[in-house]
Amino acid sequence: MATTAESTVSAKEATAAFFVSFKEKTQDVLDEFARIDSLPQAEGLALVNDLIRSVAELDKTTTSAAIFLPLYDQRQYSQQLKDLSAQLKEKRDALAPRAKFSFKGRNAARTASSKTAARPEASTTSTDAAAGPAKAGPPVVPPNAVSFYGLQGQYIASPPSDASEAGAVRDVYLISLADCVVNLADWQMSVGAVHIRDLTRCVVLVSPVSGSILLDSCIDCVLILACRQYRMHQSHNTRIHLYVGSKPIIEDCDGLEFNDYPVFTGSLGRLETSGLSALGNHFSEVEDFNWLKQHQSPNWRVGTPDNNTALQIVELLREGRWVEAKTAAQLPLVKPTSL
Structure with missing residues (x-):
């Protein structure tokens, strides 16, 4: 208790x-x-x-x-x-003690000069650097993390080859995905936390994780998630089916719809082993950090109790029918007029 x-x-x-x-x-x-x-x-x-x-x-x-x-x-x-x-x-x-000044004789200076001349590649490197910074590459993530970055129109379901390592706990990063379907429901590895950023028109299914799910810049997405802590930034027009062990937090968001997490084969066992079932589900107790008034925030609402659409998406994903799952999600979503 x-x-x-x-x-x-x-x-x-x-x-x-x-x-x-x-x-x-x-x-x-x-x-x-x-x-x-x-x-x-x-x-x-x-x-x-x-x-x-x-x-x-x-x-x-x-x-x-x-x-x-x-x-x-x-x-x-x-x-x-x-x-x-x-x-x-x-x-x-x-x-800090300052280094003592030492005078180098001409021979030492000539020696240093000759060594520098013998390394012309150093000059080339400096010239390249002065020409301007290199283009930014993929985001830096922890070395043991699993990441999917910069994909469009893909079905993401396969875990890493070493995901079954005993005791392995990984963070998962989903970054810069568009029109993708992500199915992590059947992964056997332990997921510590999930980081989601810059998703557009994506469907994401994640089995219960014992840690946090942190989201930023999700637009026109359907998310089916279960976690201990949930925090969402700068996201719009997205439907979330959520099981969360504490109050969800949103900030700089609008057009969000929160729904209960669908019960499907294996989900109850995962909720139990992750420690979430003992905490209860607080999906409808959203705290909007941009709305301090007593009455309901206009930036989110609770959806209807009917979870048939979410269950249909889950079943299609677990059968590998990802195109049909995306069709069932009805993306892009039409923003409800009541929000």
Whole structure:
């Protein structure tokens, strides 16, 4: 029972608690920073390095809190930590022993010059770099993650070849997909979290995961998801069939429809093993960070109790009939006039 209570703490309460903790920790760093000038140089330098590590840890904590922090708060915290880190590094540079000046004779200078001349490729590299930055490639993801990037009109269902490794837990990234159908329902590997960004007219089915699902910039999509925490940014005109163990959070979104998660073969067992069934489903308790008034936000609504369409999509996907599944999803969606 205690676990359920902890998991259903509202995002606003979590945000308020984080604010208090962040303020205390940054103040501790500032208090210690004020002592540096009164210490011997070596001790002051050691303290600065300790404080730099503390700020780095606080930065990691802030990144982890992105699941419930509003975007504005994230930016403010990030800027404060950036400024504090710059201040500490400036102090470290001032305290660090400076290298002694040494005069190189002409022979040494000629030797260095000849070595440089023997490496013309170094000059070529510098010229290339000066010509301008290279075009941005695929997004950087953790080395152990599974990612699908830059696809259009594809059916994505096959897990990685090593997905059955015992104890393997992977994060999944779905980035820059258009007109795709994604079916991750039958993967046997353990998924830690799912990151979804820049999806257009896609259908996504993900079996229950024990961690978070973070979404950004989903347009005209149908999403069938189950997770412990759900957060969505800058998404529009999307239908979500959701099982979530805490209140879903949306920000800078509109035209969203939230529906209950469909029960299909194997889903109940996955909900149990992932620990989600004990938390209950809070899909209809959406918190809109852009709507602070007491009455209903115009940016989302609860759909009808009928889950036949979602079940039909699931059954078609699990049979590999992905074109028919996309047809059943009726994409692009027509924005309901009531939203």
